[in-house]
Amino acid sequence: MLIGELAERSGVSARMVRHYANAGLVSTTRDGNGYRDFDEYQVGRVQAIRALLLLGLTVSQIRELVSCLGAAVTMPTCPAARATLVQRLGVVDQQIADLLTMRERIVSGLELVDAR
Template sequence: MLINQLAHRSGVSTRALRHYDRLGLLSSRRLGNGYRDFADCAVEEVRRIRLLLDIGLSLQAAAEVLPCFTPDGELTSCPTARERLRGQIVQVDSSIAQLQHLRKQLAGTLDNLVDD
């Protein structure tokens, strides 16, 4: 299928699909006219990429975790997936702590405001 068809079927922009293809996250072949041709399974591959991005993994981390999916689309408990997901939890916990600190600072600043 052509990139426009994949974009329509997957809900992902052609620009993002080209980027995934350049990074090796998707595979395509070139037609005689230079157009990218994607297999029907590319829709599922894009779904997997988006799932990993939606949980906060970088494209590099997603590329490392993609091989951990089974052919039917389930993420297995391979060591790479476990390591990357644990690392993502640490990053989320750190972000939460930073946001809680910021909230305390904002609340304190608000409490100290002087009415004009």
């Protein structure tokens, strides 16, 4: 299938499909006319990549997981994926803690302003 069809079927722009292909996240061949040709399997692959990006993983992290994406539409299930997700969860937990601390400081600042 051509890039436009893959983009439409997977819910991303053709530009993003091109980016994923250039980054080595999806497989493609070239037709005789130079157009990229994607197989049916790449629809699920693009959807899995999109799901991982929504979790905050980087393209580099996803590239490391490409071999264990399989036909999964939502999540790879290999040990490397678990380790990557555990690491990402730690980052998110720290961001939450930092935001809660900032929130407490803002509330304290507002209390000082209101007291005057």
